Amino acid sequence: MISYLLKSGILLLVFYAVYKLWLENEKMFRFNRAYLIGSLVFSLIIPLQLFSIELPFSAEISKIQLDGIVIRANKVVVDKIDYSEIIMYILGVVYVVIALVLVFRFVMNLFSFYQKMRNNKTQLIHDHKVVLIKEAILPHSFWNAIFINEEEFQNNKIPLELLTHEQAHLQQKHTLDILFIEILQIIFWFNPLIIFYKKAIKLNHEFLADEAVNKQFNSVSTYQNLLLDMVFNKSNVGLASTINYQITKKRFLMMTKEKSPVKSMLKVLSVGVISSLLLFVFSTKTSAQEVLNKIGDQEKTDYVTMAEIEVKPEFPGGVIEFYKYVGQNFKMPDEAAKNKIEGKAYMQFIVEKDGRLSKIKVLKDAGYGIGAEAVRVLKKSPKWTPGTIKGKPVRVMYSLPILVQAAS
8 A cells, every 4th residue: 555655646746747847837728637637547547557567577576574573582572563553543543534524525515506506596598507696706617507696697797708717617527627636635635746736627727718718708808807806805615616716927827828839749749758658667567686785794685676466475364463473483492592692583485376485594693593493483384375466376575574582
């Protein structure tokens, strides 16, 4: 899970940076809309590795680092594992509570629109449903309806440009984008990048709606003055496409910006190249390579690989049972107990495709027969359920630190 969140976060950050630096200031609003939504989908699906590009020299062995255990004169201490489980449980509870709060808020917002449509008068204008609201609000739209103030509508105080703006939101189905990003924000509420994407998507919606108005009325300055007159002393609505979203200098500049077809095409092609490279990098299994890492004064061989294990190997009963197995079967060597030896042994083994342990090695020995005893215990281990990639068993390498302490 951590690997998935890290990779998806990197992809979201890269795509958002490309948008802010390369695309946002270009008058290519429809492409930008597809880019923003596509970036979210791409970033959240590709790290799942539903498919992968496997190079001819890709590795067969993946490595998993286990948390260490402490063995204290015939007593196994798994407090570290217990603490990590407690922390994960607390984090899980916090995640669920906040997600439920966000779900409640989302549902209440949807219900408020339903209430407005049910409890207020509606009219059909230019094939669009218009809901007349008694409260003083700016025109806004959601799903298949435009919401406007009843008194201003009856007194013909709502300019046609504003209705056209909201009709553009409905015709281009911007509500679907908003609902999509709201759902993602509920699921990934802890990722601030989702908020930035949400702001970018809503601002791009305004660019599109402004473009529709200016094409129809062909008077940019009049429309800009109208927007400025409308934004003061009016409330905004959370899920709605609303006229006063980010009335900024950037939005006004985009109305008068000239579009360069050649420049736009080059940027579209460059985005295609970047997306292809990211797809290749995050979907490719790379080869394993040996590196040397220092542990104390000795060296160990570590296998590094980008291959993702879909289902990790599992000791019968789970990892806690594995720790219990090691602790209960480890017999402190007489010489180590006599001299009250304390030290750490670094073990390495492979869970084979049939679940047995092989290639059991002592990468660093604490001496006095401690490494040899750890090898003996691991050799007698029951078979594991093997790890799999795409449903096929694979060999998986594990490393296990064992800290030996004198009895207190």
